[in-house]
Amino acid sequence: LKSMLSRPDLLCEDTLVAGEWVKAADGKTFDVINPARGDVIARVPDLSVAEVEKAVAAADAARKPWAARAAKERANILRKWFDLMIKHQEDLAIIMTAEQGKPLTEARGEIAYGASFVEWFAEEAKRVYGETIPGHMADKRITVIKQPIGVAAGITPWNFPNAMIARKVAPALAAGCAFVIKPSELTPLSALAMAKLAQEAGVPDGLFSVITSTDAPAIGKAFCDIPAVRKLTFTGSTQVGRILLAQAADQVMKCSMELGGNAPFIVFDDADLDAAVEGAIACKFRNNGQTCVCANRIYVQAGVYDAFAAKFKVAVEALRVGDGMSEGITLGPLIEPKALTKVQEHLADALSKGGQILTGGKPHDLGGQFFEPTIVTNATKEMLVSTDETFGPFAPLFKFEDEDDVIALANDTIFGLASYFYAKDLSRVTKVAEALEYGIVGVNTGIISNEVAPFGGVKQSGLGREGSHHGIEDYLELKYICTGV
Numbered sequence: 001l002k003s004m005l006s007r008p009d010l011l012c013e014d015t016l017v018a019g020e021w022v023k024a025a026d027g028k029t030f031d032v033i034n035p036a037r038g039d040v041i042a043r044v045p046d047l048s049v050a051e052v053e054k055a056v057a058a059a060d061a062a063r064k065p066w067a068a069r070a071a072k073e074r075a076n077i078l079r080k081w082f083d084l085m086i087k088h089q090e091d092l093a094i095i096m097t098a099e100q101g102k103p104l105t106e107a108r109g110e111i112a113y114g115a116s117f118v119e120w121f122a123e124e125a126k127r128v129y130g131e132t133i134p135g136h137m138a139d140k141r142i143t144v145i146k147q148p149i150g151v152a153a154g155i156t157p158w159n160f161p162n163a164m165i166a167r168k169v170a171p172a173l174a175a176g177c178a179f180v181i182k183p184s185e186l187t188p189l190s191a192l193a194m195a196k197l198a199q200e201a202g203v204p205d206g207l208f209s210v211i212t213s214t215d216a217p218a219i220g221k222a223f224c225d226i227p228a229v230r231k232l233t234f235t236g237s238t239q240v241g242r243i244l245l246a247q248a249a250d251q252v253m254k255c256s257m258e259l260g261g262n263a264p265f266i267v268f269d270d271a272d273l274d275a276a277v278e279g280a281i282a283c284k285f286r287n288n289g290q291t292c293v294c295a296n297r298i299y300v301q302a303g304v305y306d307a308f309a310a311k312f313k314v315a316v317e318a319l320r321v322g323d324g325m326s327e328g329i330t331l332g333p334l335i336e337p338k339a340l341t342k343v344q345e346h347l348a349d350a351l352s353k354g355g356q357i358l359t360g361g362k363p364h365d366l367g368g369q370f371f372e373p374t375i376v377t378n379a380t381k382e383m384l385v386s387t388d389e390t391f392g393p394f395a396p397l398f399k400f401e402d403e404d405d406v407i408a409l410a411n412d413t414i415f416g417l418a419s420y421f422y423a424k425d426l427s428r429v430t431k432v433a434e435a436l437e438y439g440i441v442g443v444n445t446g447i448i449s450n451e452v453a454p455f456g457g458v459k460q461s462g463l464g465r466e467g468s469h470h471g472i473e474d475y476l477e478l479k480y481i482c483t484g485v
């Protein structure tokens, strides 16, 4: 892997804690495995709670002088970090594909996407405006200022090893906070490469540390227990989100949660079917179905069901499965064996309840964690996939007749992250967009993530928003100052 990089030192096997590149105190390491080939590509330090304490202490010391700098100075350093990420986009993408499996073109896209948050929040650093409020009495003046919350800790998943970190760390540093991140143990290398570039950009020692560890529960608990940590931001499963929220209650810690989804993708009979197919492919199969905004349930109105299914089948059969490092591959492997098992469970359950395979339906001939992109027709709400996110290349097609029915079906879930629909009728578009109980609605598009818009869910999909001018608010506290004159 090193030989493929123009900057081999971006493949780090030490981690950045309190301003120094270190190994675990006890020398413990864990393997990072390429999911396409199954080989070990690096060994990184397996840290414990002692190192979290060290990282948080350094963060707490570094945050005050950082917050005291002019916003423009913080902005300039973040801007440099952005420039370095773009300059080394290819290396960062190669490292990502090696540890995560997504096709190299998608990895390049993710680096650009992750970097866009750094650029955006570098700009927003200068726009943390307060307000003045007319006093409630003649001799009182009221001002409101926004101040950084302090040390923030983050826990991120493996599906977007760069962007999930960028969109937390960038607003935190822009706001004047320090940050300690625990990346997924499956994809720590992208985090370490980002940390190396952050240091080069001039992020001060101790302000940003990376805790690589296989003991996620202990690290998460430590983040919640150490008093200097004032903010916890998590992206991952709803199940782990609930644990963290409960733990964070002890210190009444401010939390942001980007949790699971169960995205409906609705095709109405007035939709442009070709556009809907294109959107469904992008939205269902990006990252091999392993995103929290991937379509999980595809509802198609009865009058266009067969036509949509036929076109969708052609498009799915054009996808190419393989090692993401090879040219022309559109679907990589699943991240780990249990991810493959989950796809198989959802599929077997659907077939046992009347589902029919239109294409795909089994592990790919390549073996390992590769699975054929699969469409199942006759999906029903009794199937596991209607309540539980598959997180894999399995697309169930549900048939519906009526607009109100499909809205009710789409909303019949504990989740509320992303939703999508295709329609042309203007009043239908307005009505359905307003009726979907989701934080994000894609109308006639299957791609909704960008740095300028607020990303986040309602219901059990989470708390808070990332990206946009709202994204920095999660790292700020309001202070109201009442002055007697």
Ligand code: ADP
Binding pocket: 155, 156, 157, 158, 182, 183, 184, 185, 216, 217, 218, 219, 220, 221, 235, 236, 237, 238, 240, 241, 243, 244
């Ligand atoms: P996924 O299913 O996407 O892997 P998880 O919620 O299991 O989602 O993992 C997301 C992140 O949460 C990873 O960094 C993982 O190490 C971490 N994690 C898993 N369990 C816990 C826990 N009990 N406490 C804190 N973090 C955890």
